[in-house]
Amino acid sequence: xxxxxxxxxxxxxxxxxxxxxxxxxxxxxxxxxxxxxxxxxxxxxxxxxxxxxxxxxxxxxxxxxxxxxxxxxxxxxxxxxxxxxxxxxxxxxxxxxxxxxxxxxxxxxxxxxxxxxxxxxxxxxxxxxxxxxxxxxxxxxxxxxxxxxxxxxxxxxxxxxxxxxxxxxxxxxxxxxxxxxxxxxxxxxxxxx
Amino acid sequence: xxxxxxxxxxxxxxxxxxxxxxxxxxxxxxxxxxxxxxxxxxxxxxxxxxxxxxxxxxxxxxxxxxxxxxxxxxxxxxxxxxxxxxxxxxxxxxxxxxxxxxxxxxxxxxxxxxxxxxxxxxxxxxxxxxxxxxxxxxxxxxxxxxxxxxxxxxxxxxxxxxxxxxxxxxxxxxxxxxxxxxxxxxxxxxxxxxxxxxxxxxxxxxxxxxxxxxxxxxxxxxxxxxxxxxxxxxxxxxxxxxxxxxxxxx
Numbered sequence: 001x002x003x004x005x006x007x008x009x010x011x012x013x014x015x016x017x018x019x020x021x022x023x024x025x026x027x028x029x030x031x032x033x034x035x036x037x038x039x040x041x042x043x044x045x046x047x048x049x050x051x052x053x054x055x056x057x058x059x060x061x062x063x064x065x066x067x068x069x070x071x072x073x074x075x076x077x078x079x080x081x082x083x084x085x086x087x088x089x090x091x092x093x094x095x096x097x098x099x100x101x102x103x104x105x106x107x108x109x110x111x112x113x114x115x116x117x118x119x120x121x122x123x124x125x126x127x128x129x130x131x132x133x134x135x136x137x138x139x140x141x142x143x144x145x146x147x148x149x150x151x152x153x154x155x156x157x158x159x160x161x162x163x164x165x166x167x168x169x170x171x172x173x174x175x176x177x178x179x180x181x182x183x184x185x186x187x188x189x190x191x192x193x
Numbered sequence: 194x195x196x197x198x199x200x201x202x203x204x205x206x207x208x209x210x211x212x213x214x215x216x217x218x219x220x221x222x223x224x225x226x227x228x229x230x231x232x233x234x235x236x237x238x239x240x241x242x243x244x245x246x247x248x249x250x251x252x253x254x255x256x257x258x259x260x261x262x263x264x265x266x267x268x269x270x271x272x273x274x275x276x277x278x279x280x281x282x283x284x285x286x287x288x289x290x291x292x293x294x295x296x297x298x299x300x301x302x303x304x305x306x307x308x309x310x311x312x313x314x315x316x317x318x319x320x321x322x323x324x325x326x327x328x329x330x331x332x333x334x335x336x337x338x339x340x341x342x343x344x345x346x347x348x349x350x351x352x353x354x355x356x357x358x359x360x361x362x363x364x365x366x367x368x369x370x371x372x373x374x375x376x377x378x379x380x381x382x383x384x385x386x387x388x389x390x391x392x393x394x395x396x397x398x399x400x401x402x403x404x405x406x407x408x409x410x411x412x413x414x415x416x417x418x419x420x421x422x423x424x425x426x427x428x429x430x431x432x433x434x435x436x437x438x439x440x441x442x443x
Binding site: 147148150154155156171175176177179 | 348354
């Protein structure tokens with residue numbers, strides 16, 4: 001019995017032209033048994049950052065609250081909103097704190113960074129369960145359907161997608177991947193920024 | 194002191210195979226990398242074999258079993274030719290493969306088979322098998338190391354899963370040959386990008402029904418003369434071609 005597959009669930013994030021998208025399924029399971037078809041795995045962190053937490057459901061809840069606390073503390077101390085890059089490193093250090101008794105979560109994040117010129121730069125990142133970051137410039141995947149997500153995303157994604165096309169690409173990627181994964185599915189949610 | 198001895202007669206040799214059936218043609222493809230663990234044994238080990246002028250078999254899994262199995266299938270097809278003075282029809286080959294696999298139910302050939310070709314009624318067909326002979330006729334199938342990467346992509350692009358046709362239109366029942374070839378090549382380049390056991394070379398077998406107009410294929414062939422080889426033996430029957438391409442070697 002693998003702890004990473006105990007509750008099931010998958011998340012994917014993609015970069016577009018001046019936009020980002022993050023999507024997940026909505027299943028909560030107990031191994032093969034479906035429990036809920038409305039289990040949230042993606043959480044808004046700021047107005048410009050979304051965080052996906054696929055993995056062990058109990059740790060989804062714990063980490064969601066812990067990140068809320070730490071981002072609030074950051075906002076108060078710094079008197080400004082956290083940037084996506086800084087948030088990625090906050091995720092990383094939070095997970096590495098538990099290096100030898102980890103949270104069973106592989107976070108995926110998507111956000112927009114405001115450049116001095118005023119335009120927004122898309123940002124995505126993923127991490128393993130102990131905080132090793134992956135700053136991909138195309139797409140990142142995680143969860144029980146990750147190998148399927150990799151296959152479909154590699155086939156469908158292309159550089160410079162406009163928001164409407166990015167929405168279609170990430171939706172088709174997620175839907176077709178989770179349809180071949182028994183532990184993922186039961187509804188989906190897509191966020192485009 | 195108690196001692197334990199064990200003999201493990203199986204290994205996994207990586208690689209991926211794929212087949213798609215069209216209305217009056219069939220495409221069967223496989224990469225040519227053969228590996229064991231993290232080592233590449235060879236960059237050119239064919240996994241796709243011409244059985245007759247209208248049947249092609251792709252074999253993936255344990256390479257030694259795969260080669261032996263293909264050898265025995267070819268032997269049975271030769272005996273059939275001597276006895277009946279004709280090639281065995283595709284659906285009969287499919288049933289033969291089931292019987293041969295199930296005959297070794299308790300010491301199986303550790304291979305996944307995909308059989309592609311032209312049926313007696315002139316339609317393109319794909320049959321896929323599990324290692325002990327359970328089989329099914331389908332429009333498309335991927336198997337092997339990158340099955341989990343390729344199959345959901347095929348669901349989307351071949352079966353149009355999760356796609357809604359524009360109002361007043363329907364999805365095409367069969368895809369054109371250029372579309373099918375593009376999907377096959379995209380599937381393998383994607384799998385090569387993300388899977389370490391896939392790469393080096395790609396062999397695509399294309400089988401045409403005898404009635405088929407080869408105009409669209411001749412256009413592709415003219416642009417890829419050095420890549421395409423004709424394997425047809427009998428005249429005015431089904432025709433077989435093989436297209437060989439490079440895949441990334443890292």
